[in-house]
Amino acid sequence: MIIKNQDDVTAAVLSEIERASDARFREIVSSAVKHLHAFVRETRLTEAEFQKACATIATLGQLSNESHNEVVLIAGSLGVSSLVCLLNNGDKGKRETTANLLGPFWRAGSPRTANGASIVRSPTEGDPIFATAWIKDRDGYPVAGAEVDVWHTSGEGIYENQDPSQADMNLRGKFTTDGEGRISFRSVKPAGYPIPVNGPVGELLRAQGRHNMRPAHIHFLIYKPGFKTQYSQVYSNDDPNLETDVQFGVTRALIGKYVRHENEVPPAPDVKGPWYSLEHHFVIEPGEAKLPRPPITGKASGEPPLSVVLERVDLR
Ligand SMILES: [Fe+2]
Numbered sequence: 001m002i003i004k005n006q007d008d009v010t011a012a013v014l015s016e017i018e019r020a021s022d023a024r025f026r027e028i029v030s031s032a033v034k035h036l037h038a039f040v041r042e043t044r045l046t047e048a049e050f051q052k053a054c055a056t057i058a059t060l061g062q063l064s065n066e067s068h069n070e071v072v073l074i075a076g077s078l079g080v081s082s083l084v085c086l087l088n089n090g091d092k093g094k095r096e097t098t099a100n101l102l103g104p105f106w107r108a109g110s111p112r113t114a115n116g117a118s119i120v121r122s123p124t125e126g127d128p129i130f131a132t133a134w135i136k137d138r139d140g141y142p143v144a145g146a147e148v149d150v151w152h153t154s155g156e157g158i159y160e161n162q163d164p165s166q167a168d169m170n171l172r173g174k175f176t177t178d179g180e181g182r183i184s185f186r187s188v189k190p191a192g193y194p195i196p197v198n199g200p201v202g203e204l205l206r207a208q209g210r211h212n213m214r215p216a217h218i219h220f221l222i223y224k225p226g227f228k229t230q231y232s233q234v235y236s237n238d239d240p241n242l243e244t245d246v247q248f249g250v251t252r253a254l255i256g257k258y259v260r261h262e263n264e265v266p267p268a269p270d271v272k273g274p275w276y277s278l279e280h281h282f283v284i285e286p287g288e289a290k291l292p293r294p295p296i297t298g299k300a301s302g303e304p305p306l307s308v309v310l311e312r313v314d315l316r
Pocket residue numbers: 103105217219
């Protein structure tokens with residue numbers, strides 16, 4: 001098609017998309033083109049701004065590798081990951097869900113751990129925490145025999161894979177639910193942590209005066225044939241960044257009750273000082289049990305990452 005003016009461009013592109021044999025491809029790509037062209041018209045995008053956008057997208061790819069994915073990080077920082085999760089869970093977005101983002105740090109092959117045992121595999125900063133989680137189906141019946149992976153940061157906000165000083169698989173474990181659909185474990189209370197800001201994500205956050213913190217959380221991955229595999233994160237109710245999570249992950253269903261105990265008898269005799277307990281319930285839905293591709297495969301070597309923390313500031 002010979003283009004006469006700007007109005008013609010959209011129609012020309014859409015008509016070419018109609019040549020595709022895959023119906024879902026036609027639906028997704030034509031919708032993307034319509035919205036993209038509408039966005040260019042609405043903002044009257046300049047040539048300089050278009051060049052900047054192309055450079056930014058190229059940088060997202062250039063910064064992504066086996067241990068870091070800047071594309072996923074910016075999708076989270078723009079709320080897209082959370083939107084996709086909430087539209088695909090909870091009966092396709094109709095009900096509250098305990099599903100959440102997988103995050104970049106799930107590892108396959110977590111050590112099988114008995115219920116009640118500790119996942120602290122080398123000396124680790126942080127207050128002791130005793131956690132219990134119940135897995136139920138949509139009718140409220142316990143799901144026995146589900147495999148549940150658990151992983152989280154140390155009390156310093158660093159995952160073992162980022163930190164050569166932690167033992168391999170520290171603060172990670174694989175549990176199996178008992179007849180009441182329950183797992184339990186001992187660990188240390190995790191801390192929140194900053195996401196990397198050395199690329200386009202940092203530029204995006206600085207332009208808005210946003211901080212780069214994720215509130216403290218424990219990750220869960222629940223696998224049981226007959227049910228949609230659920231990824232979840234249970235956030236610490238005392239974290240100052242619940243309202244401003246840089247990845248927009250915090251939902252009401254996932255604010256956990258991390259209860260601090262000062263003067264009560266601890267569940268283990270070696271605990272001195274304050275300790276925490278956590279109880280949480282997850283609801284899983286019928287569907288396909290499928291493990292994700294692990295975003296990372298092993299531990300980093302050398303020094304732990306230097307973390308940069310951005311302050312939340314008013315720019316206007
Ligand atoms: Fe995390």
